[in-house]
Amino acid sequence: MEGVNKKQWGCASFLLVFGLLLLMINLGLLQLKGSASGLIIPIILLIIGIAQLIKFFSKRRGILSGLIFTVYGGLLTAAFFSEDIAFGYGDIWRLWPLLLIGFAISLITKRTSIHFSYGEPKVGGRKEVNPKETYREKSGGHEHKSHIKHAMSIGNEAFTSENWALENMKLNKSVGNYVFNLKKAYISEGETMLDVSVRIGNIKMTVPEELSVEITSNVAVGENVLFNDRTDGAQARTLRFRSDDYDTAPKKVKIILDVNVGSIRIDRI
Incomplete structure (x- = not known):
């Protein structure tokens, strides 16, 4: 969108999602487990994740951060509305399988051929470790x-x-x-x-x-x-x-x- 910078887009997205949730709460469609102010951080995380996923589909990068932020923020948000979902900020380590999923998606959608190498890891084309290391x-x-x-x-x-x-x-x-x-x-x-x-x-x-x-x-x-x-x-x-x-x-x-x-x-x- 021309003429709209990232800050404007982020602010508008947050207000839109937050407003829709508050509207659903006021209409009795959703019930909070805590204060509505506790939704601010989860929604911000969710919006960041969605933005990263959109970026991935257009530029083929950001899939890992997009998955983590989207699922993390989504679960935190869902935990405010359902007693059946027990998920808190310290539970992010439970999402480690997303690393495998993100890696798999990046391989499938990669436009160039993929090469696997086994042996010593390399950084910047140079060997990170020496096989003769003592x-x-x-x-x-x-x-x-x-x-x-x-x-x-x-x-x-x-x-x-x-x-x-x-x-x-x-x-x-x-x-x-x-x-x-x-x-x-x-x-x-x-x-x-x-x-x-x-x-x-x-x-x-x-x-x-x-x-x-x-x-x-x-x-x-x-x-x-x-x-x-x-x-x-x-x-x-x-x-x-x-x-x-x-x-x-x-x-x-x-x-x-x-x-x-x-x-x-x-x-x-």
């Missing part, structure tokens, strides 16, 4: 180097077989789940590093009581459980644990876990 380990005042194994994949992977070898590893999964059982792992002396990151998915790990560990566990959106500590929601905090005898233990594992959307659960056995 992990520096200090022991007895000397510094040793050991190679780190890298892997990047889509799907599920389990390290639960008897006497599986725990080595210095850096694992990166775009979509999927990891399961680790350190009770069954063969662990050599010294410090071993296990660095695992997942964009969308879950990480489950069991750690034996007698094993000395230093753990950093981070979930951006979802549930994060580290032994007796737990956090969840859209603003989950990083959890940390370090064994009392970590510095002097002959065998120890440094664990770094990171999930963008999903969950991490670490239990003692």
Whole structure:
């Protein structure tokens, strides 16, 4: 629409939707569970989402943000009118499957051919990690180097077989789940590093009581459980644990876990 800027369009859309809802409330067609002022933020989110979806159909971009804002704002709005819908601001992490849906829609509607690559992730045409990357380990005042194994994949992977070898590893999964059982792992002396990151998915790990560990566990959106500590929601905090005898233990594992959307659960056995 010529002569109408984005601010005017956004303001007009908000007043239109908000006015229609208030009219339906006054006519008895809808009943609020709370104050009408509580509808302002959900409606703004809904309008932003609809605008992004319209942008996607015309310019083929913005599908992910459009889906999230539309569904998030729509559910928050619906929760004001129905006792059957239990959805709040902290429940946004429950919408993580929208990432898969948005990715699928973008692939289907992409105008150019799609190429999949497996291996190390790249940024700006350059490798983000070096396959020869080494992990520096200090022991007895000397510094040793050991190679780190890298892997990047889509799907599920389990390290639960008897006497599986725990080595210095850096694992990166775009979509999927990891399961680790350190009770069954063969662990050599010294410090071993296990660095695992997942964009969308879950990480489950069991750690034996007698094993000395230093753990950093981070979930951006979802549930994060580290032994007796737990956090969840859209603003989950990083959890940390370090064994009392970590510095002097002959065998120890440094664990770094990171999930963008999903969950991490670490239990003692």
